[in-house]
Amino acid sequence: MQAFSHLLLSFLVILFAISCSDAFTRNDFPEEFLFGAATSAYQWEGAVDEDGRTPSVWDTFSRSYSRGNGDIACDGYHKYKEDVKLMAEMGLEAFRFSISWTRLIPKGRGPINPKGLLFYKNLIQELRTNAGIEPHVTLYHYDLPQSLEHEYGGWINRKIIEDFTAFADVCFREFGDDVKLWTTINEANIFAIASYSEGFAPPGHCSPTSFFNCSTGNSSTEPYLAGHNMLLAHASASKLYKLKYKSKQRGSIGLSIYAFGLTPYSNSKEDEIATQRAKDFLFGWMLKPLVFGDYPDAMKRVLGPRLPVFSEEESEQVKGSSDFVGIIHYTTVYVRNSTSTTPSLIPRRQDFFTDMGAETIFMGNSTFFEWDSIPWGLESVLEYVKQSYNNPPIYILENGTPMKHGSTLQDTPRIEYIQAYIGAVLNAIKNGSDTRGYFVWSMIDVYELLSGYMYSYGMYHVNFSDSGLKRSPKLSASWYTGFLNGTMDVSPRDITQMQSHFSGPSSL
Numbered sequence: 006m007q008a009f010s011h012l013l014l015s016f017l018v019i020l021f022a023i024s025c026s027d028a029f030t031r032n033d034f035p036e037e038f039l040f041g042a043a044t045s046a047y048q049w050e051g052a053v054d055e056d057g058r059t060p061s062v063w064d065t066f067s068r069s070y071s072r073g074n075g076d077i078a079c080d081g082y083h084k085y086k087e088d089v090k091l092m093a094e095m096g097l098e099a100f101r102f103s104i105s106w107t108r109l110i111p112k113g114r115g116p117i118n119p120k121g122l123l124f125y126k127n128l129i130q131e132l133r134t135n136a137g138i139e140p141h142v143t144l145y146h147y148d149l150p151q152s153l154e155h156e157y158g159g160w161i162n163r164k165i166i167e168d169f170t171a172f173a174d175v176c177f178r179e180f181g182d183d184v185k186l187w188t189t190i191n192e193a194n195i196f197a198i199a200s201y202s203e204g205f206a207p208p209g210h211c212s213p214t215s216f217f218n219c220s221t222g223n224s225s226t227e228p229y230l231a232g233h234n235m236l237l238a239h240a241s242a243s244k245l246y247k248l249k250y251k252s253k254q255r256g257s258i259g260l261s262i263y264a265f266g267l268t269p270y271s272n273s274k275e276d277e278i279a280t281q282r283a284k285d286f287l288f289g290w291m292l293k294p295l296v297f298g299d300y301p302d303a304m305k306r307v308l309g310p311r312l313p314v315f316s317e318e319e320s321e322q323v324k325g326s327s328d329f330v331g332i333i334h335y336t337t338v339y340v341r342n343s344t345s346t347t348p349s350l351i352p353r354r355q356d357f358f359t360d361m362g363a364e365t366i367f368m369g370n371s372t373f374f375e376w377d378s379i380p381w382g383l384e385s386v387l388e389y390v391k392q393s394y395n396n397p398p399i400y401i402l403e404n405g406t407p408m409k410h411g412s413t414l415q416d417t418p419r420i421e422y423i424q425a426y427i428g429a430v431l432n433a434i435k436n437g438s439d440t441r442g443y444f445v446w447s448m449i450d451v452y453e454l455l456s457g458y459m460y461s462y463g464m465y466h467v468n469f470s471d472s473g474l475k476r477s478p479k480l481s482a483s484w485y486t487g488f489l490n491g492t493m494d495v496s497p498r499d500i501t502q503m504q505s506h507f508s509g510p511s512s513l
C-alpha cells in the first residue's frame with residue numbers, strides 16, 4: 006500500500022507538471038503505429054526442463070558464468086496469463102516475445118512437442134483474443150538447440166539453413182493465423198559479433214587469444230560465416246513464408262539488427278571515414294545484402310576471402326527478403342579510427358572490431374551497464390537507414406535503459422529516457438522515416454544476457470527472491486499507460502522539472 010501511494014503521488018506529480026510546449030501525445034503517431042514492450046523466451050519463461058523442453062546453447066552458456074541463469078527467470082511459462090493481464094492493464098498495443106525452439110521441437114528437428122505447441126497457442130490466444138494485444142514473434146533469440154550446436158556447430162554450418170527453415174515452417178503453420186509480425190533473427194549483427202567474435206554471448210565462441218578464453222572458435226572467420234548463414238536462413242524462411250503462407254496469413258517478416266548511434270570522435274578526416282566504415286560494418290553488413298543483394302565494398306576490401314560470397318541465386322533470394330527492418334537501439338558511441346590495437350571495449354583482440362579498423366567509445370557517463378540518454382542518436386540511425394537503404398519499414402524492437410535491480414519502483418530516469426526516445430522516433434517519422442512501431446525493452450524485469458539479475462529494464466518489477474515472483478508496477482508502467490491512452494502530453498522539460506521537485510522516498 007505504501008509503495009502504491011508513493012507511485013500514485015509521483016504519477017500525479019508528472020501529470021500536474023505537463024505543459025504544452027514541444028509536447029506530444031500518442032495521437033501524434035499514426036493510428037496503426039504499434040507501441041509495445043518486449044521479452045524473450047529464455048529470459049522470461051523459465052521452466053527450462055518442464056514439459057519436454059530440452060537445453061539450448063543459452064542454458065549451457067549461462068552455466069559457465071556466475072551471473073545466474075534462466076532456469077526460473079520470471080516463470081512466464083506458468084504466469085503468462087497474469088502477465089498478459091498486466092500488459093492489458095498497462096494498455097500495451099503489442100507484445101514482442103520469442104519462441105523457444107527446443108520447447109516446440111525438442112530435438113531441433115523432427116517431432117513437435119504438443120505441450121510446447123499448446124503453450125504458445127495459449128499465449129497468443131490470451132494476447133490477441135482476450136486482451137487485443139498484437140503479438141510480434143521473434144523466431145530466434147540466442148537459444149539454438151544444444152543438440153544442433155553439438156551435431157554440426159550450429160550457425161557456422163550451412164545445415165542450419167534447412168533446420169531453421171523447418172522450425173520457421175512449423176511456427177508459420179501453427180501460429181500464423183494469429184501472428185502478423187515475424188522477426189526471424191534477433192539483432193543478427195551483434196549476435197554474430199558477441200557470440201562468434203567476442204565470445205560473451207551463447208554459444209561463446211572466440212579465438213583462444215581473446216579476452217573471454219573461449220574453448221572453441223575463430224574470431225577472424227566465424228562471425229562472417231555465422232552472419233552469412235543467418236542472412237541465408239532468414240531469406241530461406243522468408244521465401245517459404247511468401248510461397249506458402251503470405252497470401253492467406255497476410256503477415257510481414259523481417260530481420261533485426263542492433264544499431265548503436267555512431268558519431269565521429271573528433272572532426273578529423275580519419276574519424277569521419279572510420280565512422281562511415283563502422284556504419285558499413287555494423288549496419289551495411291546485414292542491410293546491404295537485404296536491400297541490394299551484396300556486402301558493402303568496405304567489408305569486401307578488408308576481409309577478402311574471410312567474407313563469404315553470395316552466389317547469384319543467393320543474392321537474388323536475400324535481396325528484398327525483409328518486409329521490414331527491426332532496429333534494436335540503446336545508446337550512441339563515438340567512433341575513432343584505430344591507430345593502435347588497444348581499443349576500449351574489449352582488449353587483446355583479433356576480431357571484428359580490429360577488422361572494422363575503428364574503436365567504439367562510450368559517450369559521457371555511459372558504461373556497459375548504464376548509459377546516458379542520447380535520443381538524437383536514434384534519430385540519426387533512422388535517418389541514415391532511410392537515406393542509405395531505400396527507406397524500409399522499420400520497427401524499433403528494443404529500446405530502454407537499465408537500473409540496478411530492485412533499487413526503486415520510482416524509475417524516473419527510465420521514464421525520461423523512454424519519453425525522449427519516443428520523441429526522437431516522432432521526429433524521424435515527421436522527416437519521412439517509415440517507422441511503424443516501438444517496443445520498450447523490457448515489459449518486465451527479466452534475466453539479462455550481460456548482467457543476469459543485477460540490472461533490470463522492466464516496467465514491472467519482479468521480486469526474484471520471492472517464491473511467488475511477485476510483480477509490481479514501476480512508475481514507468483503508469484507513465485506508459487498514460488501516454489498510450491492519450492490522456493497525457495509529454496515533454497522532456499516537464500519531466501526534468503518534475504524530477505527536480507520530487508524527492509519522495511524509494512518504495513523498495
Ligand SMILES: *[C@@H]1O[C@H](CO)[C@@H](O)[C@H](O)[C@H]1NC(C)=O
Nearest residue numbers: 212213214222223224225226
Ligand atoms: C582462423 O582462421 C584463419 C583463416 O582460416 C587462420 O588463418 C587462423 O589461423 C585461424 N585462427 C585461429 C585462432 O584458429
Ligand SMILES: *[C@@H]1O[C@H](CO)[C@@H](O)[C@H](O)[C@H]1NC(C)=O
Nearest residue numbers: 205213214215216217218219
Ligand atoms: C582468461 O584467462 C586469463 C588467464 O588465465 C585470466 O586472467 C582472465 O581473467 C580470463 N578471462 C575471463 C573473462 O575469464
Ligand SMILES: *[C@@H]1O[C@H](CO)[C@@H](O)[C@H](O)[C@H]1NC(C)=O
Nearest residue numbers: 274275278279342343344345
Ligand atoms: C586510420 O588509422 C590507420 C592505422 O593507424 C592509418 O593507417 C590510417 O591512415 C588512418 N586513417 C584512415 C583514414 O584510415
Ligand SMILES: *[C@@H]1O[C@H](CO)[C@@H](O)[C@H](O)[C@H]1NC(C)=O
Nearest residue numbers: 368369370371376377378379
Ligand atoms: C554524468 O554524471 C554527472 C555526475 O553524476 C552528471 O552531472 C552529468 O549530468 C552526467 N552526464 C550525462 C550526459 O548524463
Ligand SMILES: *[C@@H]1O[C@H](CO)[C@@H](O)[C@H](O)[C@H]1NC(C)=O
Nearest residue numbers: 384385388391392435436437
Ligand atoms: C530530413 O530528410 C531530408 C531528406 O531525406 C534530409 O536531407 C535531411 O537531412 C533530414 N533532416 C534531418 C534533421 O535528419
Ligand SMILES: *[C@@H]1O[C@H](CO)[C@@H](O)[C@H](O)[C@H]1NC(C)=O
Nearest residue numbers: 411468469470471472473513
Ligand atoms: C521479496 O520477497 C522476499 C521473500 O518473500 C521478501 O522477504 C522481500 O521483502 C521482498 N522484497 C521486496 C523488495 O519486496
Ligand SMILES: *[C@@H]1O[C@H](CO)[C@@H](O)[C@H](O)[C@H]1NC(C)=O
Nearest residue numbers: 483484486487488490491492
Ligand atoms: C489513462 O492512464 C492513466 C495513467 O495510468 C490512468 O490514470 C487513467 O485512468 C487512464 N485513462 C483512461 C481513459 O484509460
